[in-house]
Amino acid sequence: MDLTRTAYGTWSGGRYMHFGEPLPEERFLKVIQHAYHRGIRTFMTADVYGNGAADEMLGRALAGLPRDSYCLVGAVGHDFYSGKREGSKGYPRFTNPALRPPNQFAEYLRMATEKSLERCRTDKFDLLLLHNPDLTGYTSEAVWKAMDKLKDARLTDRLGVAPGPANGFTLDVLLCLERFGALLDWAMIILNPLEPWPGSLVLPAAVKHDVSVITRVVDYGGLFHDDVRPGHQFGQQDHRTFRPAGWVEAGVEKMERIRDIAARHELTMLQLACLWNLSQPGVKSVIPTLIQEVGANTKTIETKVDELASLPDLKLSEDERGFMAEVGDNKGCMELKGANRAHTGEPQADRWGLIPDHEVAANRWGIDPSVDLACTHKTVV
Numbered sequence: 001m002d003l004t005r006t007a008y009g010t011w012s013g014g015r016y017m018h019f020g021e022p023l024p025e026e027r028f029l030k031v032i033q034h035a036y037h038r039g040i041r042t043f044m045t046a047d048v049y050g051n052g053a054a055d056e057m058l059g060r061a062l063a064g065l066p067r068d069s070y071c072l073v074g075a076v077g078h079d080f081y082s083g084k085r086e087g088s089k090g091y092p093r094f095t096n097p098a099l100r101p102p103n104q105f106a107e108y109l110r111m112a113t114e115k116s117l118e119r120c121r122t123d124k125f126d127l128l129l130l131h132n133p134d135l136t137g138y139t140s141e142a143v144w145k146a147m148d149k150l151k152d153a154r155l156t157d158r159l160g161v162a163p164g165p166a167n168g169f170t171l172d173v174l175l176c177l178e179r180f181g182a183l184l185d186w187a188m189i190i191l192n193p194l195e196p197w198p199g200s201l202v203l204p205a206a207v208k209h210d211v212s213v214i215t216r217v218v219d220y221g222g223l224f225h226d227d228v229r230p231g232h233q234f235g236q237q238d239h240r241t242f243r244p245a246g247w248v249e250a251g252v253e254k255m256e257r258i259r260d261i262a263a264r265h266e267l268t269m270l271q272l273a274c275l276w277n278l279s280q281p282g283v284k285s286v287i288p289t290l291i292q293e294v295g296a297n298t299k300t301i302e303t304k305v306d307e308l309a310s311l312p313d314l315k316l317s318e319d320e321r322g323f324m325a326e327v328g329d330n331k332g333c334m335e336l337k338g339a340n341r342a343h344t345g346e347p348q349a350d351r352w353g354l355i356p357d358h359e360v361a362a363n364r365w366g367i368d369p370s371v372d373l374a375c376t377h378k379t380v381v
Contacts, residue, residue: 001071001126002158003186003214005278005283006308008035010058012290013301018237019222020291023301025057031290032061034302036070038309044287046131047116048091055119062095062167072122075162076112077131089349090165095136095143096349099357106146113155127186128156128277132164133353135339138172144180160186160211165352168336170198170373174205174278175339178361181209191215191283193223193258193276194251194328198336198373205365206282217275218288223251224273225291227298257327261320268307276324279316282327286311332376341369 013031014022023031032043045058055074062070079099083092092099094108106272117123128150137143138161147159161176163169167190177184187206191199195217206213221240222228230249234241255269262272274286288308292301316324335342343353354362354369362369 001010001038001041001068003071003073003127003212004040004042005045005285006040006274006311007071007073007214007285007287008032008040008305008308009216009287009289010043012044012047014292015057016054017289018235018239019289020235020238020293025290028057029061031301031305033060033214035305035309036062036065038306040305040309041069042071042073042285042287044073044075045116045120046078046129047119048075048078048080048114048131051080052115052119055116059119059121066343067122071126072118072120072163073125073127073129074113074116074125074156075129075131076109076116077133077137079108079112081185093132093134093137093349095134095140102140102142105140105142106149107148109150110153110155111153113150117155123234124154125156127158127160129162129186129188131161131162132350133161133172133176134349135347135355137253138169138176139179139357141179144183148183157184159183160188160214162188163338165187166337167195167334168198168340168373169338170201170336171339171354171362171367171369174365175357177202177205177209181211184209184211186212186214188287190217190275191277191280192218192220192328193324194220194223194254195330196325196328197331197333200280201365201367201372203281203283211282212284213280213282213320214285214287215280215283216287217288218273218277218286219270219291220251220273221247222289222291222293223248223255224270224288225293225299225304226269227293232293233295249377254327258324261316261324265312265314265316267381268302270307272309274311275310275314275316276321279321292355330376335375336373339369340373342374351378
């Protein structure tokens with residue numbers, strides 16, 4: 001089964017990623033089951049979430065359901081088996097030369113995939129993503145030959161790449177599509193009406209190489225759920241506290257400018273964001289983060305699931321799409337991860353300089369890294 005228009009990710013609910021109120025185990029299970037029974041049919045997990053705990057939770061939630069009635073997406077790449085966690089940086093990528101040489105990549109990927117499948121209580125993913133690659137992961141033939149062997153072994157039907165964890169990786173995705181597009185079925189990017197940059201820059205290449213796109217952070221840090229307002233108090237460990245001061249106020253002001261479009265079509269704001277994303281070239285699926293916010297007058301996470309599950313099949317007009325893109329224009333608003341001309345020195349896990357092939361790919365797609373991928377102003381995002 002291929003991915004559906006709407007998808008549920010196990011990072012939702014605050015249990016494995018720090019967003020809002022962490023759901024207790026029993027409610028977390030029921031929310032996943034609620035999503036299935038409301039019609040969401042794509043479920044995504046990553047082996048590193050909770051060091052396998054998210055896999056296990058998803059496996060428990062879907063146990064007993066017909067395997068051909070839902071699409072299961074896995075993600076591997078962070079080595080929490082033999083790697084040592086580096087605080088907020090997380091676990092190293094399996095491609096870290098301190099962990100293993102390239103001739104051991106295939107062995108690791110097979111092991112990680114099989115263990116993830118076992119926790120998910122199944123024998124095959126419908127799609128397996130390379131999770132948050134480093135520069136080696138985007139460019140190495142050894143990596144992608146090893147990923148392709150997982151298809152040969154029938155451990156997955158499809159392959160894809162999932163950049164992250166932060167925003168950027170534009171030239172890396174372009175280069176990966178050009179080198180390994182024949183192997184790739186899906187790519188995941190950050191995209192929403194208030195954050196069209198830089199994700200939209202990779203869409204033409206995805207279309208050319210026939211790679212479908214799934215978009216995350218569709219909710220823009222929870223704002224499109226419409227229960228985060230100016231003055232909202234985030235928890236001390238909430239990942240959104242790393243955003244610049246004033247981002248909620250600026251985002252809400254922009255949302256008010258496009259709210260009439262949602263009202264015209266009888267949509268919630270989350271549904272409007274999802275439909276805008278799905279109107280972009282190559283975008284075939286949306287996977288917002290579903291958050292149980294802390295405080296009074298907030299929506300239940302079950303209500304947010306219902307909004308996603310009831311996403312109507314309608315098209316926004318060209319004028320509506322264009323106006324929303326104009327309102328949400330965020331070009332140059334942050335330092336990007338991945339290939340970045342401003343980076344000097346040795347490559348880091350999430351940031352490195354440009355290699356010659358990046359320059360060639362950028363030129364081919366009409367991108368000037370010094371202009372189109374540069375942080376040009378410090379503002380709220």
